[in-house]
Amino acid sequence: SQQGEEDPQALSIQEGENATMNCSYKTSINNLQWYRQNSGRGLVHLILIRSNEREKHSGRLRVTLDTSKKSSSLLITASRAADTASYFCATGTNFGNEKLTFGTGTRLTIIP
Amino acid sequence: GAGVSQSPSNKVTEKGKDVELRCDPISGHTALYWYRQRLGQGLEFLIYFQGNSAPDKSGLPSDRFSAERTGESVSTLTIQRTQQEDSAVYLCASSLVFGANVLTFGAGSRLTVL
Numbered sequence A: 001s002q003q004g005e006e007d008p009q010a011l012s013i014q015e016g017e018n019a020t021m022n023c024s025y026k027t028s029i030n031n032l033q034w035y036r037q038n039s040g041r042g043l044v045h046l047i048l049i050r051s052n053e054r055e056k057h058s059g060r061l062r063v064t065l066d067t068s069k070k071s072s073s074l075l076i077t078a079s080r081a082a083d084t085a086s087y088f089c090a091t092g093t094n095f096g097n098e099k100l101t102f103g104t105g106t107r108l109t110i111i112p
Numbered sequence B: 001g002a003g004v005s006q007s008p009s010n011k012v013t014e015k016g017k018d019v020e021l022r023c024d025p026i027s028g029h030t031a032l033y034w035y036r037q038r039l040g041q042g043l044e045f046l047i048y049f050q051g052n053s054a055p056d057k058s059g060l061p062s063d064r065f066s067a068e069r070t071g072e073s074v075s076t077l078t079i080q081r082t083q084q085e086d087s088a089v090y091l092c093a094s095s096l097v098f099g100a101n102v103l104t105f106g107a108g109s110r111l112t113v114l
Helices: none
Strands: A005-007 A010-014 A019-024 A031-037 A043-050 A055-058 A061-066 A071-076 A085-092 A100-102 A106-111 B005-007 B010-013 B019-024 B031-037 B043-050 B053-056 B065-069 B075-079 B088-095 B109-113
Touching (some): A010 A019, A019 A106, A031 A061, A031 A071, A043 A055, A043 A071, B005 B088, B019 B088, B031 B075, B043 B075, B075 B088
Parallel strands (some): A010 A106
Antiparallel strands (some): A031 A043, A061 A071, A085 A100, A085 A106, B005 B019, B031 B043, B031 B088, B043 B053, B065 B075
């Protein structure tokens, strides 16, 4: 079963605008990660935020985590056409279970 | 190797045939994972290896699915008597050590069962 659910399922914005995607999860976590997937093939790790962190930045990416609401958001600022991809959140428990559980993904389209 | 390598990249088979999918993780990565992704959907966890052992096989969909890993390196995912619902992209990933949850993914093996 899916641990996380991304919202929205699909998002189209103009190049240069900011894109915000949300992720909700169900169980306690040790960390939450965001991955990007192009063309339905391999995923690329973007950023990891630990459960004791509230916000993290990496280049044009900003991730927030609210453990009380069991939710996270990914903000991509100044979007580019190359940002067009599917974005997945993944939660890790690290409580003896090393598998990451992925959400259903947000399909982001950047319109040039 | 420099990255996670999967083969074949594409496989078309007839219903009822067996298939083997191979994953070569990054050299030195002790943890290896298999996921399945159906068209337009998220990733479904199948199995992971810590070294050559698989502590969690709960994600395997049926007893037609099996996986092994040897030499703390190559892993093979075998699907016996394939069904049309097995059609998906099978993704392999590896991570450096136990507890390091950042995964490096391969490009996947796209399986089509006719």
